[in-house]
Amino acid sequence: MSAPILELREVEAGYGPFRALFGVSLAVGAGEAVALVGANGAGKTTLARVASGLLVPSAGSVHVDGAQIEAGVTAAWRFVRAGVMHAPEGRSVFASLTVEENLALSFQRAFGRAGLAGGLDRAYELFPRLGERRGQIAGTLSGGEQRMLSLARVLVESPRLLIADELSLGLAPMVVDQVFETLSQIRATGTALLIVEQQVGHALELCDRAAVLEHGLITWQGPSNEAGAVLESRLFESGAPH
Amino acid sequence: MILASGFFEDLFRGVLQGTPPGAVYALIALGFVLTYKTSGVFNLAFGAQAYISAAMYFKVHSVWGWPKWAALLVSVFVLAPLVGLVLERAIFRHLRTASAVSKLVVTIGLSVALPEIFNWAARFSAVAGRQITGIVPDGAGVYYDPFGIYRFNRDELAMMAVALAGTLLLAALFRFTMMGLSMRAVVESPRMTELSGVNANRVSAFAWALSSTFAGMAGVLIAPRFNSLSSGDYFTLVIIAVAAAATGLLISLPRALLGGLGLGWFIAVFNTFLPGLADDHTWLRPFQENLTPSLPFVVLFAILVLWRAVGRQREASDPLAGVDPPPPALAALERHPKLTMFTRLFGVFFVTVVGLVVWFRADVLWMSLVTKAVIIALIYLSVTVITGMGGQISLCQGTFAAIGGFTVFQMADRFNMSVLAAALIGAALAAVVGALLSLPVLRLGGVWLAIATLAFAFFFDAVMVKFSWVGGGSTALLTGTQVPRPLIGPIDFASDRAFLVLAVVALVVVSVVVIQLREGTIGRTLAALRGSEVAAASIGISAARARIVAFAVSAAIAGLGGALLAMHQQNVNYALNFAPIVALFWLVVVVALGSRTVEGAIQAGAAFALFEPLILQGELLGWIVRGEERLPEFFPLSGNWRLILFGLMAMQFARHPEGLVEHGKRRSATRINGWLEAREARA
Numbered sequence: 001m002s003a004p005i006l007e008l009r010e011v012e013a014g015y016g017p018f019r020a021l022f023g024v025s026l027a028v029g030a031g032e033a034v035a036l037v038g039a040n041g042a043g044k045t046t047l048a049r050v051a052s053g054l055l056v057p058s059a060g061s062v063h064v065d066g067a068q069i070e071a072g073v074t075a076a077w078r079f080v081r082a083g084v085m086h087a088p089e090g091r092s093v094f095a096s097l098t099v100e101e102n103l104a105l106s107f108q109r110a111f112g113r114a115g116l117a118g119g120l121d122r123a124y125e126l127f128p129r130l131g132e133r134r135g136q137i138a139g140t141l142s143g144g145e146q147r148m149l150s151l152a153r154v155l156v157e158s159p160r161l162l163i164a165d166e167l168s169l170g171l172a173p174m175v176v177d178q179v180f181e182t183l184s185q186i187r188a189t190g191t192a193l194l195i196v197e198q199q200v201g202h203a204l205e206l207c208d209r210a211a212v213l214e215h216g217l218i219t220w221q222g223p224s225n226e227a228g229a230v231l232e233s234r235l236f237e238s239g240a241p242h
Numbered sequence: 243m244i245l246a247s248g249f250f251e252d253l254f255r256g257v258l259q260g261t262p263p264g265a266v267y268a269l270i271a272l273g274f275v276l277t278y279k280t281s282g283v284f285n286l287a288f289g290a291q292a293y294i295s296a297a298m299y300f301k302v303h304s305v306w307g308w309p310k311w312a313a314l315l316v317s318v319f320v321l322a323p324l325v326g327l328v329l330e331r332a333i334f335r336h337l338r339t340a341s342a343v344s345k346l347v348v349t350i351g352l353s354v355a356l357p358e359i360f361n362w363a364a365r366f367s368a369v370a371g372r373q374i375t376g377i378v379p380d381g382a383g384v385y386y387d388p389f390g391i392y393r394f395n396r397d398e399l400a401m402m403a404v405a406l407a408g409t410l411l412l413a414a415l416f417r418f419t420m421m422g423l424s425m426r427a428v429v430e431s432p433r434m435t436e437l438s439g440v441n442a443n444r445v446s447a448f449a450w451a452l453s454s455t456f457a458g459m460a461g462v463l464i465a466p467r468f469n470s471l472s473s474g475d476y477f478t479l480v481i482i483a484v485a486a487a488a489t490g491l492l493i494s495l496p497r498a499l500l501g502g503l504g505l506g507w508f509i510a511v512f513n514t515f516l517p518g519l520a521d522d523h524t525w526l527r528p529f530q531e532n533l534t535p536s537l538p539f540v541v542l543f544a545i546l547v548l549w550r551a552v553g554r555q556r557e558a559s560d561p562l563a564g565v566d567p568p569p570p571a572l573a574a575l576e577r578h579p580k581l582t583m584f585t586r587l588f589g590v591f592f593v594t595v596v597g598l599v600v601w602f603r604a605d606v607l608w609m610s611l612v613t614k615a616v617i618i619a620l621i622y623l624s625v626t627v628i629t630g631m632g633g634q635i636s637l638c639q640g641t642f643a644a645i646g647g648f649t650v651f652q653m654a655d656r657f658n659m660s661v662l663a664a665a666l667i668g669a670a671l672a673a674v675v676g677a678l679l680s681l682p683v684l685r686l687g688g689v690w691l692a693i694a695t696l697a698f699a700f701f702f703d704a705v706m707v708k709f710s711w712v713g714g715g716s717t718a719l720l721t722g723t724q725v726p727r728p729l730i731g732p733i734d735f736a737s738d739r740a741f742l743v744l745a746v747v748a749l750v751v752v753s754v755v756v757i758q759l760r761e762g763t764i765g766r767t768l769a770a771l772r773g774s775e776v777a778a779a780s781i782g783i784s785a786a787r788a789r790i791v792a793f794a795v796s797a798a799i800a801g802l803g804g805a806l807l808a809m810h811q812q813n814v815n816y817a818l819n820f821a822p823i824v825a826l827f828w829l830v831v832v833v834a835l836g837s838r839t840v841e842g843a844i845q846a847g848a849a850f851a852l853f854e855p856l857i858l859q860g861e862l863l864g865w866i867v868r869g870e871e872r873l874p875e876f877f878p879l880s881g882n883w884r885l886i887l888f889g890l891m892a893m894q895f896a897r898h899p900e901g902l903v904e905h906g907k908r909r910s911a912t913r914i915n916g917w918l919e920a921r922e923a924r925a
Contacts, residue, residue: 055565077436088434094427108423
């Protein structure tokens, strides 16, 4: 059996004196889709950051394709080059660059100078709103539009593994449906997914496996169709499942 | 070319005459913009980088006698990028997500230390009168006169050509290349750039090498304009060039070029016409005499204050800033209660022992040094208020102190007033000036505030000090700005011991005021504003009021300290004590050691005043080995070591932006806390 694309082993991580993860192990294999669910403050975003190389774990290790990667602020690009892409939560765009420059920064590396125009076209097809505003400074876009820009970058590239953190946050319901539609399309082409999502229903529908994170520990892992029942039986502080 | 009237000919000649200096400003402004755009650092050390290459060029060409092309290659295309790479790797990589204040402090430190380190390492010292020869053959000797009214030499033409070509090339780099795009992206968010698959470290290393090369090029091209190489001249040029860079909001290269040229033209035209006008209208004369040297600073100040776009510009924040751990609380709050008690007891013990030793054993020199340390600590408390509490950086604290000093001098000299009363008036006057200054500059964010205050300091230095009602005018040149010691009833503070007591009392009073301020409404408000201005505004906090008060209080403290320093030395000694460069020095010392606490200010004051005699002159070591004759031969160390160590301190600060003393305290508190807890667990 080949090594999983991404594997976290006994990872502990946090911010300064605050600990957010206490020994988390999780693996995502090729073509697999995993939903990561949990209450606010359970450590989901921290886990996503460790998984994409943004945050250095204070203990444990992160492996991409079986090889341990030395994580850190300066190593996230290695994850990207290995095909692990991360769409961080919130308005994660370069506010001072234009929409097109934001996309070009990723696409030129991924598709080369020749493939740049094709990549931009696909992004504007996915989110026509971005095409209308291609020359606009990204910082002046609305919250939802910035979200689209941040997603367009990763959705168009169809990486080997896509880590998406709260991607539906701030988007209109119709756009959310469209985003999940796109996700299932790129899944069909072989992209593995690690989805962190408050809209549990959507996420579980898309994924075949689920992991429940509570207080920095994974307390349950299993097929996603069983996760609904597990979540019902546990009391969440917020983000009730539907 | 014949022009219709004398006026237009004069105007045109003024413009031509202003073009070469304009090209100098443009070159520096371009490099400054380049650094800011590609690294996000408001690089006041740019002049130091330029100086290093110019000095290396001089050494290689004029001293070693290598050909010009080889000198250019070594100084600009080898040494300069190397300096940039080292700076990036050793310092600025760690500062990417640091605050604007920390970055600025580090670059100020570097601007002093880099030239000294180079001079020491290369055994270089500029000889006055030995001019640098430019890079083009016979650059200073061959003239061209395209319009028949003003001649340009080849060096000047080379400078203008490089400025123009540099603008075009760099603009093309940013517009058309992936590297240009990546450099802009890294400045905004290194992490987001990494998430796009770009190696942010490599990009920023390239950016520093590039901007440093440009600095070196500018340094070598400009050098023939100086009589002798001095890093101070380069530093002043950078401050002036900031005015040109500001016209493009620090990001537009073409505007920096035009801004630099425009500044050169404006100054030249001004100088062409003002003397004539002043001949006709005598009331203009003092302005003409005083304003000319400071014109660039006036222009800079005017641009910053009057041009609204500068005030509105904010640094784009990193959307992934949340990945960084939050700044830790003060170590003192996390200490074990036993440790706190022990620290206090030890503090009292240490101060008592030092006090007793100074009181009974110190000679005149040491008494005077300790008094100076106490007064400098008092002045540093003004930085604690504005930077430590307010989170804003003011580079004109020396000016406020000078206002205090000059007020005492004027009041005592003219009205024979009691100097203590005059000191209070001086503090009040400084507070008024501080409040007035804060009105236009406070809406500026981050580094702009720093530059506006620096422009004010240079303006005061170049214009105000020369007025007889401030600096004493021509009489002061003969007799000095003398200030008597105070006299209260029977107590004559002419005695050094009595004056030391007075200084200590003043320090204690001001410390209590600062602590009260920090714990009170103003302090809490400032803390909230430091956290988030928007969030503070949303709960009804007025940023303006708290900041004006902080500025005024800070200015008053500095004014009082300046007055005391003048009394102590019985002379204002403006150039030695309060000149803008000295004030920059102050700021770096206090911010690097710790500007958040009162102890930090006191320790910084002691370090500033006592480091040189204690450590460099070997007094401390001499006391340890008992006897000066046993000191190693390299003592006393040269004063230049002070500047180099100062730079090293600034570099250390880059790693510990909370302040070095605070960093040490936290480290020891963590260790001792662990030890104490382990012991309690055993018991």
